Amino acid sequence: MPKRVIYLHDGDVVTVTPEDFKIMAKGRRAKRSITPVKWSEEAAERGDFPTTCSKKIYEQPDRVRTSETEHQSADRRRAVPESSLQRKRAGES
Numbered sequence: 001m002p003k004r005v006i007y008l009h010d011g012d013v014v015t016v017t018p019e020d021f022k023i024m025a026k027g028r029r030a031k032r033s034i035t036p037v038k039w040s041e042e043a044a045e046r047g048d049f050p051t052t053c054s055k056k057i058y059e060q061p062d063r064v065r066t067s068e069t070e071h072q073s074a075d076r077r078r079a080v081p082e083s084s085l086q087r088k089r090a091g092e093s
Contacts, residue, residue: 003037 008014008023012030015022023030042052049055 004034005037006032006034008032 006023009025009030009032011025012032013024015024023032046052046055049058
């Protein structure tokens with residue numbers, strides 16, 4: 001089955017049930033175009049990055065920060081230099 005999406009407008013409210021969905025705009029039922037998806041799930045998750053690997057590399061500083069925050073205790077702290085956590089896109093120096 002081809003994947004399809006409906007692009008909503010600002011202010012649209014959607015009610016979804018297992019059988020159907022309803023889009024409301026300014027209190028009235030609205031119709032929106034159904035658009036076939038021309039990209040893969042992998043491409044959608046990858047976003048603007050050329051490869052999944054480059055995206056993961058870019059996200060590493062956030063993952064380190066999250067991990068450090070979750071695993072630090074009040075009596076045992078590990079220092080991670082902020083300079084080592086700067087974001088860089090693939091190809092940047």
